[in-house]
Structures are given as structure tokens and as C-alpha cells.
Amino acid sequence: MTQGERVNAVRKAREMTMEQFGERIGIQKSAVSKIEKDKVNLSDQTAKSICREFNVNESWLRTGAGGPDNMFIPxxxxxxxxxxxxxxxxxxxxxxxxxxxxxxxxxxxxxxxxxxxxxxxxxx
Structure with missing residues (x-):
């Protein structure tokens, strides 16, 4: 699973549109789309915002460590x-x-x- 696919998995798990997701982390809908399609790399700031806002395990988001069951922080x-x-x-x-x-x-x-x-x- 790519980093973009992991971002998409977080957004889907939270049942949010790209626009809603972007608003929560301070980026535009188009930026979310580009990240999810792996057209642009996930910046450190955006990764940290995703982890903070949605209680995502940063290691999983960046590398996929632990698989899908490791997506969220317990x-x-x-x-x-x-x-x-x-x-x-x-x-x-x-x-x-x-x-x-x-x-x-x-x-x-x-x-x-x-x-x-x-x-x-x-x-x-």
C-alpha cells in the first residue's frame, strides 16, 4: 500500500469527503486528491496534521508498519x-x-x- 493509499484509507475510515478531510488538516481538496493518487509526496506538516487530527499512527502512515490494523492509535x-x-x-x-x-x-x-x-x- 502506498502512502497515498494510506491517506485515502484514513479518509475513508473517517467517512469524509476530500473537501472535509482537507479542511480539517488545512489543505485544499485538490491537494488531498494529488496526495491520494501519489502525484505529490506527503509533506511532514501534512502527515503530522493527519496524525494529530485523526489519531493516526505516524509510523503506519509513513511506512505502512503493522498493516491496516495499526492505522489508528489505540x-x-x-x-x-x-x-x-x-x-x-x-x-x-x-x-x-x-x-x-x-x-x-x-x-x-x-x-x-x-x-x-x-x-x-x-x-x-
């Missing part, structure tokens, strides 16, 4: 990546919150969950 790895990114934040409050949550006893999680649900309801 949910548990996405969580670990997100926590890792927060740990590298310059915002000290975000770091403080993450560290507090990680050390929180289990008995408090239901309470926090209910409090966060209140915020969700207010936004609706």
Missing part, C-alpha cells in the same frame, strides 16, 4: 499522549491539576465526575 495510548502533553505545558496551573488528579484517592472520582457534568449541562 484509545489508551491517546490518553497517555494527552497526559504527557499536559505534563510538558508551561501553564503551572494545568500541571498542578494533573498532578493532583493523578494522586487523588478513588473515592473522590465520582464526585468530580458529577461536578464536571454540571459544567457540560450549563454549556447546552
Amino acid at each position: 484509545e489508551d495510548m491517546r490518553y497517555l499522549n494527552a497526559v504527557g502533553k499536559l505534563g510538558n505545558e508551561q501553564n503551572e496551573f494545568k500541571k498542578f491539576c494533573i498532578n493532583m488528579l493523578m494522586d487523588l484517592p478513588d473515592k473522590y472520582w465520582d464526585y468530580i465526575y458529577e461536578e464536571f457534568k454540571k459544567f457540560e449541562k450549563k454549556e447546552e
